Amino acid sequence: MIGPHVTDQIPAYALDCLDEEEAFQVETHLTVCAVCRAELAAYKATADQLGCVAPQVEPPSRLKASILRRVAEPQAGRAAAPRQKIGAPEFWVRLYRWTMNTGPIWVGVSVLLLIALTASNVVLYQQIQSQKQSSEFHLVALKGTTNAPNASGIMVISQEGLAGTVIVDGLPPLKMAQQYQLWLMKDGKRVSGGLFYVGQNGYGILAVQSPGSLLNFSSFGITIEPVGGSPGPTGEKVLGGNL
Amino acid sequence: MNIVSDDAALMSQVAQAHSAALSELYDRYGRMVFSLAFRITGSNETAEEVTQDVFVQVWRFAERYDPQQGKLTTWLSSVTRNRAIDILRQQNVRPEGHADSMDDDLFSLKDPASDVAVEPSVELRLQQQQVRRALEQLPEEQRQALALAYFMGMTQQEIAEKLNMPLGTVKTRIRLGMIKLKDLLG
Numbered sequence: 001m002i003g004p005h006v007t008d009q010i011p012a013y014a015l016d017c018l019d020e021e022e023a024f025q026v027e028t029h030l031t032v033c034a035v036c037r038a039e040l041a042a043y044k045a046t047a048d049q050l051g052c053v054a055p056q057v058e059p060p061s062r063l064k065a066s067i068l069r070r071v072a073e074p075q076a077g078r079a080a081a082p083r084q085k086i087g088a089p090e091f092w093v094r095l096y097r098w099t100m101n102t103g104p105i106w107v108g109v110s111v112l113l114l115i116a117l118t119a120s121n122v123v124l125y126q127q128i129q130s131q132k133q134s135s136e137f138h139l140v141a142l143k144g145t146t147n148a149p150n151a152s153g154i155m156v157i158s159q160e161g162l163a164g165t166v167i168v169d170g171l172p173p174l175k176m177a178q179q180y181q182l183w184l185m186k187d188g189k190r191v192s193g194g195l196f197y198v199g200q201n202g203y204g205i206l207a208v209q210s211p212g213s214l215l216n217f218s219s220f221g222i223t224i225e226p227v228g229g230s231p232g233p234t235g236e237k238v239l240g241g242n243l
Numbered sequence: 244m245n246i247v248s249d250d251a252a253l254m255s256q257v258a259q260a261h262s263a264a265l266s267e268l269y270d271r272y273g274r275m276v277f278s279l280a281f282r283i284t285g286s287n288e289t290a291e292e293v294t295q296d297v298f299v300q301v302w303r304f305a306e307r308y309d310p311q312q313g314k315l316t317t318w319l320s321s322v323t324r325n326r327a328i329d330i331l332r333q334q335n336v337r338p339e340g341h342a343d344s345m346d347d348d349l350f351s352l353k354d355p356a357s358d359v360a361v362e363p364s365v366e367l368r369l370q371q372q373q374v375r376r377a378l379e380q381l382p383e384e385q386r387q388a389l390a391l392a393y394f395m396g397m398t399q400q401e402i403a404e405k406l407n408m409p410l411g412t413v414k415t416r417i418r419l420g421m422i423k424l425k426d427l428l429g
Contacts, residue, residue: 011420011422012399012414012418015393016392017399017417018398018399043421043425044321045313046425047393048317048318048320048321049370049374050374050389051320051323052279053371054278054394055350056274056275056278057290059273059291059294060287064269066291067265067295068262068265068266175322177318226307234307
């Protein structure tokens with residue numbers, strides 16, 4: 001069920017000036033409402049034009065040269081630039097800066113926390129695998145990739161495969177121009193299963209859209225795509241699992 | 244190499260790792276990016292960092308730019324604003340902490356002063372004129388609310404507290420202002 005449209009809040013959401021609770025409500029609605037997503041895209045295009053009329057300030061003359069020098073460095077290329085600098089998931093960037101700023105003692109604490117989180121994910125995965133054998137539902141554990149190592153998720157599929165729900169946790173909130181997209185895969189072919197956002201805490205839910213029974217697919221994945229989705233996966237894969 | 248004037252073609256060359264194309268891109272839009280970064284962060288140093296990060300990100304992900312999704316200037320503005328606000332949050336700085344008097348020219352509605360170099364991109368100049376004309380048609384209080392949200396990254400609640408007015412009033416001003424702008428800018 002879609003629920004009431006969030007038309008009144010979309011202009012403010014496009015400006016990113018809703019409070020956290022309102023923003024999450026809008027994001028949850030957007031995962032199931034194409035009408036509001038289209039409305040958001042239009043307001044986002046409006047909001048993004050405001051940047052061109054900021055009071056003009058001449059940049060320092062050295063700035064251009066420093067940019068060109070930086071892209072000329074081998075690690076600034078498209079192969080293996082430092083992920084902490086550009087394009088890295090927001091959580092990974094924050095963790096890197098936090099550990100660098102708070103001293104070596106916290107590096108050890110961070111490592112221990114990561115080990116504990118990874119271990120808990122493994123335990124959860126094993127529990128899900130054992131549940132799969134006895135439940136009337138089909139359960140697919142979604143594991144975080146190297147792009148989102150602390151993310152986890154589960155897909156719950158009805159007995160006949162005609163309905164499914166994805167629940168994710170630990171995914172980094174995305175920039176305004178991006179959304180998470182679910183893919184249903186079989187024999188190398190990928191079909192979109194729907195789009196969604198996550199809240200500031202990384203938690204999100206998606207009612208899966210499928211052209212047929214979800215049991216016809218062999219695996220599932222979630223990638224980062226532009227708002228409105230893509231015909232095929234173009235962005236980083238963050239979660240994946242096999243039926 | 245022959246640098247073409249069309250933004251989409253220029254980005255295509257950037258995607259093929261032509262540094263001269265990135266240089267041309269900076270010449271066209273570097274000041275716009277830096278100005279927006281400075282307006283948000285209030286710091287020359289941070290604005291430089293943001294501008295560097297934006298153009299390096301353009302260099303790395305140029306192939307993701309889709310002209311069908313919108314103008315290059317709006318894409319650059321979005322990336323710049325997101326990056327600037329991200330950096331401020333990482334530094335635990337609230338954008339409004341550097342805000343000058345509320346009498347500031349929040350949006351640059353006046354034509355550029357004669358001592359400021361004319362924008363090299365005709366498309367950008369036209370877009371600026373169009374956006375200025377649209378903003379001029381908004382009541383001052385709506386422009387103020389939009390500027391605080393866009394440049395200062397403030398929530399509606401924060402704007403209401405700063406301006407000492409009811410939250411409902413701020414919500415209405417932002418909603419009506421954005422509706423009007425969307426109609427005017429298409």
